[in-house]
């Protein structure tokens with residue numbers, strides 16, 4: 490940007506109230522996944538939207554693929570105010586604000602519309618407040634990434650029993666660990682930023698993540714089989730450091746929140762447009778998709794029966810699960 494036009498834009502921004510300081514700011518945003526996935530799409534849309542709203546005075550610089558550390562590290566740094574923003578998976582944010590786990594219980598969310606209903610409704614608003622309170626970061630947008638599907642390099646998996654003898658990587662997330670335990674194995678918790686290498690070096694045999702994430706991370710190079718067990722609809726929050734947020738002018742806060750809402754809408758549309766095509770691309774690259782035997786029944790029943798009750802306290806009581814179900818019309 491030429492200095493003269495930058496100066497004019499800054500004056501416009503100050504007049505609009507979206508710059509609380511005399512200098513332009515560049516927000517640093519970590520993005521856990523590689524470019525090309527749903528996190529990147531959300532982050533890029535948010536960046537464009539916010540830069541447009543602030544006449545280019547405030548910028549957003551994106552750092553994908555764990556460049557700024559593990560997704561957990563980025564939460565700690567944002568809480569301290571040393572990182573402005575991060576896009577990460579809900580399962581990696583939930584350990585910092587346990588009530589978020591209600592959205593990660595196996596099979597609680599059955600499609601993208603339900604995920605959208607929950608995050609945009611009363612449940613979502615309460616979870617945003619809880620996350621500010623517990624983790625000092627504020628969720629301003631959500632990526633809808635689709636259901637997590639199981640991938641592995643060894644054999645077609647249709648039943649939970651097929652997992653026996655396999656080493657499956659999971660995030661450091663208690664709900665997910667206990668879900669695999671309900672399916673009969675002890676999974677290996679590992680940071681997301683270390684997962685590709687662990688798969689490549691065959692330290693682990695498999696993992697689960699949405700189709701679009703599998704493609705963005707090039708897991709097709711190191712994994713062969715996919716089982717769409719669809720146990721967890723992957724929501725990926727865009728968070729801003731609460732300290733950074735509170736230092737913005739009210740108009741700038743509004744601009745950030747509006748950009749987050751727009752990026753959320755875009756993410757939902759992007760998932761609808763893209764997921765099927767990405768699934769086909771993965772098959773064209775040699776991945777084999779095997780459906781779970783008998784639908785997901787064998788996976789869902791045991792996971793729901795054993796895992797949900799263990800997390801009643803974590804999510805704020807059984808009544809929170811009941812309220813979630815009611816919000817979904819069940």
Ligand code: MLT
Pocket residue numbers: 521522560577578579580581659660680681697698702
């Ligand atoms: C994980 O598996 O740790 C995350 O869900 C991956 C991601 O952030 O996309």
